[in-house]
Amino acid sequence: MAENLPFDEMYNPDGSVREPYRALAQWLEEQPDKALTLMQSDAEAIFRKLGITFAVYGSEEGTEKVIPFDVIPRIIAAQEWRRLSKGIEQRVKALNAFLYDIYHRQEILKAGRIPEKLILQNEAFCPEMMGLEPARGIYAHIIGVDIVRVGPDEFYVLEDNLRTPSGVSYMLEDREAMMILAPDLFQRQKVAPVENYPENLRRTLESVAPANASASPNIVVLTPGIYNSAYFEHSFLADQMGATLCEGPDLFVDGGKVYMRTTTGPERVDVIYRRIDDDYLDPLTFNPGSMLGVPGLFDAYRAGNVTLVNAPGTGIADDKAVYTYVPEIIEFYLGEKALLQNVPTYNCTDEEQRNWVLANIGDLVVKEVHGSGGYGMMVGPTSTKAMHAEFRKKIEARPDNYIVQPTLALSTCPTYINAGITPRHVDLRPYVLIGDEVRITPGGLTRVALKKGSLVVNSSQGGGTKDTWVLED
Amino acid sequence: MTMLGRTAQNLFWLSRYVERAENMARLLEVGYRMSLTSRREGGASEHLVSMMQAAEVDEAFASKDRVADVDTVANFMMFDPDNYSSVYSCLLAARTNARSVRTAITSDMWESINSAWLEFSQIKPRDVRGAKLLGLLEWVKDIGHQFRGALLGTILRDDGFAFLQAGNFIERADNTARILDMKYYVLLPRAKMVGGDLDIQQWTLILRAASAHRSYRHVYHDRYKAHNIADFLMLRPEMPRSLIFCAKYIEDNLATLSQFYGQKQSCDEAASQLRSMVDGTDMDTIFSYGLHEFLTEFIARNNRVSDTLSESYNFY
Numbered sequence: 001m002a003e004n005l006p007f008d009e010m011y012n013p014d015g016s017v018r019e020p021y022r023a024l025a026q027w028l029e030e031q032p033d034k035a036l037t038l039m040q041s042d043a044e045a046i047f048r049k050l051g052i053t054f055a056v057y058g059s060e061e062g063t064e065k066v067i068p069f070d071v072i073p074r075i076i077a078a079q080e081w082r083r084l085s086k087g088i089e090q091r092v093k094a095l096n097a098f099l100y101d102i103y104h105r106q107e108i109l110k111a112g113r114i115p116e117k118l119i120l121q122n123e124a125f126c127p128e129m130m131g132l133e134p135a136r137g138i139y140a141h142i143i144g145v146d147i148v149r150v151g152p153d154e155f156y157v158l159e160d161n162l163r164t165p166s167g168v169s170y171m172l173e174d175r176e177a178m179m180i181l182a183p184d185l186f187q188r189q190k191v192a193p194v195e196n197y198p199e200n201l202r203r204t205l206e207s208v209a210p211a212n213a214s215a216s217p218n219i220v221v222l223t224p225g226i227y228n229s230a231y232f233e234h235s236f237l238a239d240q241m242g243a244t245l246c247e248g249p250d251l252f253v254d255g256g257k258v259y260m261r262t263t264t265g266p267e268r269v270d271v272i273y274r275r276i277d278d279d280y281l282d283p284l285t286f287n288p289g290s291m292l293g294v295p296g297l298f299d300a301y302r303a304g305n306v307t308l309v310n311a312p313g314t315g316i317a318d319d320k321a322v323y324t325y326v327p328e329i330i331e332f333y334l335g336e337k338a339l340l341q342n343v344p345t346y347n348c349t350d351e352e353q354r355n356w357v358l359a360n361i362g363d364l365v366v367k368e369v370h371g372s373g374g375y376g377m378m379v380g381p382t383s384t385k386a387m388h389a390e391f392r393k394k395i396e397a398r399p400d401n402y403i404v405q406p407t408l409a410l411s412t413c414p415t416y417i418n419a420g421i422t423p424r425h426v427d428l429r430p431y432v433l434i435g436d437e438v439r440i441t442p443g444g445l446t447r448v449a450l451k452k453g454s455l456v457v458n459s460s461q462g463g464g465t466k467d468t469w470v471l472e473d
Numbered sequence: 474m475t476m477l478g479r480t481a482q483n484l485f486w487l488s489r490y491v492e493r494a495e496n497m498a499r500l501l502e503v504g505y506r507m508s509l510t511s512r513r514e515g516g517a518s519e520h521l522v523s524m525m526q527a528a529e530v531d532e533a534f535a536s537k538d539r540v541a542d543v544d545t546v547a548n549f550m551m552f553d554p555d556n557y558s559s560v561y562s563c564l565l566a567a568r569t570n571a572r573s574v575r576t577a578i579t580s581d582m583w584e585s586i587n588s589a590w591l592e593f594s595q596i597k598p599r600d601v602r603g604a605k606l607l608g609l610l611e612w613v614k615d616i617g618h619q620f621r622g623a624l625l626g627t628i629l630r631d632d633g634f635a636f637l638q639a640g641n642f643i644e645r646a647d648n649t650a651r652i653l654d655m656k657y658y659v660l661l662p663r664a665k666m667v668g669g670d671l672d673i674q675q676w677t678l679i680l681r682a683a684s685a686h687r688s689y690r691h692v693y694h695d696r697y698k699a700h701n702i703a704d705f706l707m708l709r710p711e712m713p714r715s716l717i718f719c720a721k722y723i724e725d726n727l728a729t730l731s732q733f734y735g736q737k738q739s740c741d742e743a744a745s746q747l748r749s750m751v752d753g754t755d756m757d758t759i760f761s762y763g764l765h766e767f768l769t770e771f772i773a774r775n776n777r778v779s780d781t782l783s784e785s786y787n788f789y
Contacts, residue, residue: 226572239576242474247573249789250477262475263632263786264734 006409007151008423009074020077020471023188028072028421036416039071039181046177067170068464073178073185074413074426074446081192081470084147084155084430085440087340090330092143092432095160095317097333099139102316103129108332114325119316123370126278126313128285132302135208136435139311142201142273143432144168144444147340149411156343156408158427159323162314164275168431169233170465171445172197172240178467190472192442197431198240201273204435205241208307209270217270219243220260222251224276224292234275243273253296258306271307272297278312286312320369320403344406348399357404358395361388365405365455366395379455381407410455413466415448425449427457428468443468478787480574481636485788487570487578488624489640491586494563495617496648498610500528501550503652503682505606508543510674521546527655530558547606552598560613564590577633581623589616635730639723639782646719646747646775652682653706654768660699662760676702683714703764704756716771720748723778730786738785743778750774 005013010021017025047066076084101107102119103126109116119125144165146158175194179186202219209217223234225247238245244260251260251269259266274281280290285298300306316322324345327338346364348354357364361380368376378391395402412423430444446466447457457463504524508517518541525531525546533556539545553559568590571583593616601609621641628634653660659675676697680686683706692709693701707716724744731737750771759767782788 226569231572235575244474244477245576246477247479250479261478261787261789263478263481264475264736265787267475 006423006425007149007154007411009149009411009413009426011414020075020080024073024075024185027182027185027188036071036421037419040416042181043069043071043177046180047173067459068450069174069177070415070448070450070464070466071178071181072414072416072421073467073469074428074448075469075471076443078471078473081442084340085442087155087157087338088145088430088432088440089438090334090336090339091145091157091160091326092140092434092438094330094333095143095162095326096138096140096434098329099311099314099317100137101333103132103139103313108329111332113328113332114322118321118325122316122319122321124313124315124319126316128298129311129313132311133304134311135210135304135307138208138434140314140317141204141208141309141434143434144429145432147428147430148343148408149426149428150408151411155340157326157340158343159320160318160326161429162310162318163277164310165429165431166230166233166275167429167445167465168197169236171431171441171443171468172236174445174465174467192470192472194441194443197441198237200433200439200441201237202241202243204433204439205243205271205273205307205309207435208309210304210307212305213270214268218260218268219271219273220246220251220269222246222248222272222274222276222294224248224280228275230275237273246272248276248290248292248294251294251297253294253300256300256303256305258294258297258300269306271309273309278315281308281312320367321400323403343408346404348395348402348404354395354399358392361392361404363407365407366391367403367405369401369403377456379407382453382455407455410449410457413446413448415450415466417450422452424452425455425457426466442470476577476632478789480577481632481786482783482788483570483574484577484633484636485640485782487567487574487586487640488620488637489644490563490567490570491617491620492641492644492648493558494560494567495614496644497528497550497558497560497563498613499648499682499684500524500652501547502607502610503678504546504550505543505610506681507675507678518542523655525550527651528558529651530556533557543606544602547602548598551601551609552596561593564593564616579623579627581627582620585616585620585623589619632730632733635726635733636786638726639730642719642722642726643775643779643782645714646716646723647772649683649706649714649716649719650768650772650775652679653703654765654772655679657764657768660703661764662700672699673697679706685712685714688712700756703759707759708751708754708756717748717751720744720751720775724748727778727782738781740778740781740785743774743781747771747774747778 010018010025012018047069098108108114109119140162142165144161144167146161147155148158149155171194205219206217221234221238221243223231223245225231235245246260251258254266258269258272260269276292279287280292282293282295282297283290284295301308324342324347326342330336330338346353346357348357364380366378378387380388410425410427413426414421415424417424426446426448428444428446431441433439446468447459447463448466449455449457450464451462501524504521507520511517511520521541521543522531525534534541534546534549537549549556549559551560554561556562568586571578571586575583596609624637656675656679659672676699677686680689680702685705689697689702689705692705692711695701705712705715709715710717710721712718724747727741727744731741
């Protein structure tokens with residue numbers, strides 16, 4: 001059946017080229033044999049030079065790998081992007097309003113629009129945040145919204161990542177590599193720049209400095225350290241925006257203020273872009289066993305002497321169970337209809353829905369509520385009967401621990417594999433910065449499932465990345 | 474943007490460990506050559522042990538309960554993770570330090586130490602026994618040359634540079650003093666002015682350990698003499714591994730650092746006390762003080778520079 005064919009972003013079903021891909025198609029045609037093979041091997045050398053290979057190391061710490069890079073860019077038309085970015089902006093504003101409300105008067109719960117239990121008994125709800133006033137009222141300053149496309153005008157939000165979304169360094173390195181590999185391709189059309197992300201990140205962080213900070217606030221990136229799988233990104237971002245890369249022991253709290261230990265003594269810290277989880281931030285407030293955090297940090301935050309980016313407790317807004325309520329949330333706070341659709345999601349705690357899910361599990365996608373990175377999930381159509389049975393049992397045992405969605409026919413993009421161009425499924429993670437204004441980097445990170453037919457794009461599950469182009473009019 | 478004390482510390486130890494890896498290779502080369510040419514019963518083992526004493530790893534080796542022969546000692550000095558000064562431990566520590574300060578070093582420096590570590594970690598100890606050992610030791614020395622080349626060619630001349638260089642030269646001063654101390658007795662003046670074959674052989678090895686066996690000729694235009702050898706490695710300012718060269722470099726370097734930060738520190742004083750030991754003196758004075766005693770004091774003062782540097786700039 002034709003409708004079972006996934007939407008291809010480059011070719012129409014009749015084989016003609018879609019408008020945004022015209023220049024690329026022509027360029028591909030002009031390339032001599034072997035040109036792409038050469039590009040692919042050059043790409044590897046470039047990533048080594050750019051520094052990404054320093055994530056590759058001996059087996060004793062082999063948690064990080066180089067994420068494969070595909071040399072064929074993914075292209076989004078200007079008007080497609082305008083629509084997307086409007087929807088994204090609406091979404092992140094509503095989610096921040098939701099967080100402010102949840103940690104203050106909880107009007108949305110009082111109004112009965114979201115079940116109280118779902119929030120107040122949720123592990124991601126952070127009671128310590130109640131009544132706290134973050135700078136500019138913003139909780140989630142850095143958001144990565146995972147979006148999939150299933151048709152020319154059909155986009156779905158898969159997930160809102162409000163904790164510490166990663167991968168932005170790949171977006172930047174992919175562009176850098178692409179400009180080295182195919183500079184002539186950039187001359188044929190106007191591609192919106194992504195290079196100002198670090199500058200925008202810095203501006204965003206400065207704009208949410210505490211009121212009592214100096215005119216040029218001291219910004220640091222807080223990393224769990226060199227053994228963390230995203231350490232490369234932490235050091236990359238610190239480097240790119242000229243901030244100090246700190247580990248927990250580099251910081252201390254004195255008199256309710258945060259300082260870093262420098263060669264010339266303590267120096268006040270105003271904004272912390274933290275890449276460690278809530279639980280590990282402050283052993284005095286959260287997990288007492290944490291060696292990664294800074295004792296007393298939360299009190300300094302509460303006193304308004306330092307800004308944490310993102311705020312603790314933002315996880316309540318990207319919880320997979322809360323996700324289903326996002327359209328509701330947008331309506332409640334903004335009085336608008338959601339511009340971007342959610343993926344229809346079945347609630348397994350409802351008996352009728354659960355029975356339907358159990359009967360049709362082979363066609364569905366099952367995700368653990370607190371899982372991430374493609375772990376703890378099952379894609380029905382590509383899984384074995386044994387796995388179907390295993391997940392049926394899991395759902396029956398803990399129906400609240402899973403959400404279930406239909407298997408979406410993710411769009412495909414031409415991808416260079418085994419010396420040939422062939423379609424592979426992709427998703428998109430645009431990066432959003434929220435401070436004095438909302439800044440959305442045009443494009444974002446495209447992840448591509450390199451295995452034929454696979455719908456799982458996570459790098460931990462064999463996914464790669466592509467440079468993502470938003471065309472300018 | 475002021476540098477974190479930890480960053481300064483990581484930079485300091487990064488270059489100390491690179492220098493130490495290289496020096497361990499030099500020491501092992503000397504121990505290895507000495508043991509090969511020893512004709513006395515048990516002599517080979519004694520040479521190896523005294524080499525390990527110089528590196529201050531003899532006790533760690535003894536706790537392993539192994540006979541000191543070329544294979545066991547080479548393995549211990551090169552590959553043993555329990556030996557904190559083994560080439561393995563030094564390169565791993567250097568890379569770990571480099572990774573922590575990835576933003577404070579250049580990508581050339583990073584690539585040099587990273588690829589050295591990746592390559593070294595692939596080597597299987599059994600593949601480099603016997604004749605192949607010397608080739609590997611040369612390669613370890615090259616790692617140091619390459620890293621310093623990347624450093625000198627690419628890094629900004631700011632406080633970071635000063636911390637890196639301080640680590641390099643404090644480690645080097647320590648090493649030269651230890652090499653001399655290992656065989657100090659063959660350098661002592663004796664009634665018989667002409668050294669015997671055995672003396673000459675040992676002198677050559679001392680010079681070799683400091684890569685100084687050829688440059689000696691350029692400076693002295695003379696055959697090997699104990700007095701000159703000691704003079705060369707201690708008091709000649711043109712010899713880049715001599716005590717005076719290192720001490721002067723350390724003092725100047727720390728002065729640059731305190732100027733950079735606009736405040737004199739206790740390590741400046743410690744560095745000038747180190748330099749004053751070897752400045753404006755001669756070998757006769759040192760011999761009458763006692764060579765071994767002198768070297769022991771020098772090593773202690775050098776340690777004091779390292780300690781006060783850590784305090785002055787908030788290492789932790």
